[in-house]
Amino acid sequence: MSESTPSCNHLEEPAVHKALLDLWASATGLELMQALAEQETSPPSQYGQVGLRVSRAAHGLVEMEWTPGETLANVVGTVHGGYTAMVLDEACCSAGVSTGERCYPVSTLNLAVDYVRAVRPGETYAVVAEVVHSGRARLLANASVRDGEGNLVAQAHAALLPSKAQLKAATEGTTTP
Numbered sequence: 001m002s003e004s005t006p007s008c009n010h011l012e013e014p015a016v017h018k019a020l021l022d023l024w025a026s027a028t029g030l031e032l033m034q035a036l037a038e039q040e041t042s043p044p045s046q047y048g049q050v051g052l053r054v055s056r057a058a059h060g061l062v063e064m065e066w067t068p069g070e071t072l073a074n075v076v077g078t079v080h081g082g083y084t085a086m087v088l089d090e091a092c093c094s095a096g097v098s099t100g101e102r103c104y105p106v107s108t109l110n111l112a113v114d115y116v117r118a119v120r121p122g123e124t125y126a127v128v129a130e131v132v133h134s135g136r137a138r139l140l141a142n143a144s145v146r147d148g149e150g151n152l153v154a155q156a157h158a159a160l161l162p163s164k165a166q167l168k169a170a171t172e173g174t175t176t177p
Contacts (some may be wrong), residue, residue, distance in 0.1 A: 010111045020044065029100030033057035050083055052127070054091060060131035062094040066145065067124045079119035080170060084145060088113055088156035091129035092141035096160040099134050104162040109138065117147065137161070 008142045019041045023032050035052040047053065050072060056063040066087050089111050096106040119125065129143035139160040145153040147173045 006146045018121045019081050024103040024105075027103055029097040029103050031055060032103045033062055033094055046086075048091070048099075050087060052087055054094065057094075057098050061097055062091055062098055062129050064091055064094070064127040065124055066127050066130075068119060068121050070121045073121045079121060081115055084115065084119055084154050085111065085113045085156070087127055088129075088143045088145065088154060089158065091143040092156060092158035093160060095129035095143070096125075096139045096162065097130045097140045099131055099139065100162060106139070107163050109159040109161050111156055111158045113154060116156050117151060117153045119145070119153060122175045124144055125146060126150075134137065 020043075023035055023041055025099070033054060034057045036043055037057045043052075043054065047060070051067040051069050053065045054062060055065050056164065064087075067081045068083060072079045072083045089108055092111070093106040097103060125148075126146045127143065128146075129141055131139050131141045133140035139162065141158045141160060143158070144155045147153055
């Protein structure tokens with residue numbers, strides 16, 4: 001099981017992202033995602049590494065802009081598909097976070113990705129994720145990446161697990177169970 005949350009890197013480095021950690025401890029999931037969209041707090045470090053930015057958040061819906069840099073390119077000059085999968089995973093998890101009455105970290109149980117077109121470094125893509133099922137034990141979300149002309153580049157379907165134990169451990173400074 002891989003973990004992908006808008007906060008997984010800051011849990012290891014709370015001093016670096018103290019404002020973000022404080023939001024996780026006090027805000028609703030939607031409030032956190034809106035604060036990221038409005039740039040009221042610094043995003044998780046992996047967002048900057050891959051060129052990702054939250055542009056809009058609503059309950060169960062997150063929109064992002066993705067401008068991958070040259071460092072994400074493979075030997076043929078296109079962005080490696082693993083980075084596309086990471087961005088789709090982040091989007092699905094962010095949409096999941098936006099549904100919580102608290103900011104629960106979200107773990108990915110399953111991620112299925114369909115690649116349609118190559119992603120090119122330096123171009124900006126629209127990433128949209130929406131929760132399509134919000135159950136007590138798990139969430140289902142869909143996400144897509146579209147180019148500047150609106151063409152589908154990649155899509156994903158994810159099964160997600162909100163982790164209340166992870167939030168508790170992070171705010172108490174203990175290890176995650």
